[in-house]
Amino acid sequence: MKFIMKSILRNILMLSVLFAGSAMADTVAFTQAAFAKLQLEGKPILVHIHANWCPTCRAQAPIISSLLKQKYFQTVTSLRVDFDQQKDIVKAFHASRQSTLIVFKGNKELGRSLGDTTPDGIEKLLRKTL
Structure with a gap:
């Protein structure tokens, strides 16, 4: 019985890692240059402060992905900030934790x-950009 439980847990973990990775496929890694260009162009932007180990971030990923595929939100560019590797960017956004979502239209937060x-909360936030 113990072996079966370990096997089930291992499979669940593997699937969650695979699912999280595929859900973020339509999100671009944050660079200051990309962000500045989108702001200059007045584009709608979602900045997602994300950590791969964060269960909340993993729960947000498929919701964001699904919303961005809808015709209504196709103009929104999603930029993912790596919470662990891009500490200077996290600090610049005044984000104290991972799983922070910030929306911009051009230069304005x-x-x-x-x-x-x-899904309703994230959709409501995204609607502010349009």
Whole structure:
């Protein structure tokens, strides 16, 4: 019985890692140059402060991916900031934790949320960019 439980848990973990990776496929890694260009062009932007080990970030990923595929949100560019590797960027956004979502329209920050994993909440935040 113990072996079966370990096997099930290992398979669940592997699937969650695979699922999280594929859900973030439409999100681009944050660079200051890309962010500045999008701001200059007045584009709608989602900045996602993300950590691979974060269960909340993993829960947000498929929701964000699904919303960005909808025709209504196709103009939104999602930029992912690596919470562990891009500490200077995290600090510049005044983000104290991973799973922070920040939306911009050009140079103006229009809203942010921390730890929201509800489709309605994330959609409401994204709507602010349009």
